[in-house]
Amino acid sequence: DQQVKQNSPSLSVQEGRISILNCDYTNSMFDYFLWYKKYPAEGPTFLISISSIKDKNEDGRFTVFLNKSAKHLSLHIVPSQPGDSAVYFCAASEYVSRGDSSYKLIFGSGTRLLVRP
Amino acid sequence: DGGITQSPKYLFRKEGQNVTLSCEQNLNHDAMYWYRQDPGQGLRLIYYSQIVNDFQKGDIAEGYSVSREKKESFPLTVTSAQKNPTAFYLCASTSKGPGSPLHFGNGTRLTVT
Numbered sequence: 001d002q003q004v005k006q007n008s009p010s011l012s013v014q015e016g017r018i019s020i021l022n023c024d025y026t027n028s029m030f031d032y033f034l035w036y037k038k039y040p041a042e043g044p045t046f047l048i049s050i051s052s053i054k055d056k057n058e059d060g061r062f063t064v065f066l067n068k069s070a071k072h073l074s075l076h077i078v079p080s081q082p083g084d085s086a087v088y089f090c091a092a093s094e095y096v097s098r099g100d101s102s103y104k105l106i107f108g109s110g111t112r113l114l115v116r117p
Numbered sequence: 118d119g120g121i122t123q124s125p126k127y128l129f130r131k132e133g134q135n136v137t138l139s140c141e142q143n144l145n146h147d148a149m150y151w152y153r154q155d156p157g158q159g160l161r162l163i164y165y166s167q168i169v170n171d172f173q174k175g176d177i178a179e180g181y182s183v184s185r186e187k188k189e190s191f192p193l194t195v196t197s198a199q200k201n202p203t204a205f206y207l208c209a210s211t212s213k214g215p216g217s218p219l220h221f222g223n224g225t226r227l228t229v230t
Contacts, residue, residue: 004159009157031215031216032215032216034216034218041126041205041223041224041226042223042224043121043123043207043209043221043222044160044207044221045221046218046219046220049216049218051216089160091160093215096165096167096173102167102213103215104150104162104165104175105150105160105162105219106162107152107159107160107161108159109157109158109159
């Protein structure tokens with residue numbers, strides 16, 4: 001069963017408007033949540049993260065919101081630009097060994113964002 | 118520049134052959150990971166290694182093998198036992214610590230016919 005879910009496979013928005021990408025998770029023990037952006041035939045690049053003890057983190061045009069009670073997080077991009085068009089992955093950090101801070105990331109299935117000029 | 122290098126970019130093999138995908142990093146990271154991406158799916162964890170000479174199975178380890186003889190290198194072998202080997206393979210590394218993001222290579226597209 002998927003522990004991290006991105007239920008919208010695609011999203012299309014107009015340039016300059018807000019893009020909202022959503023992610024749901026099932027494991028309340030996840031410590032951190034991360035968003036990655038991926039272009040075709042390339043590796044994902046890290047965008048922004050949030051600790052499970054916070055409810056908001058902002059970095060320029062990107063803001064991530066975390067609602068722990070709902071086990072839901074979202075990535076807001078304002079204003080959206082055509083260069084933002086890519087696949088966005090939500091990921092959750094699960095500790096493998098707390099003794100040496102070892103962990104692994106569990107990824108959602110991704111949302112393809114298209115920003116129309 | 119520091120980074121993760123995966124080679125080759127594209128790889129073609131006949132069914133029944135083993136193939137090894139290379140992953141090298143010069144970021145001095147302790148932890149390294151192998152993920153697989155299939156169309157319309159997220160990244161699924163194959164194997165990971167937190168330290169040299171040690172590695173653990175991920176969620177889909179069957180049909181794969183790895184080694185970690187050096188800190189910089191984490192090669193993945195796709196064996197003939199892997200039922201659906203055609204996929205996009207991604208290697209990543211990170212320094213240990215809460216919330217440290219994974220840094221990914223640019224991937225290897227493996228096609229088995």
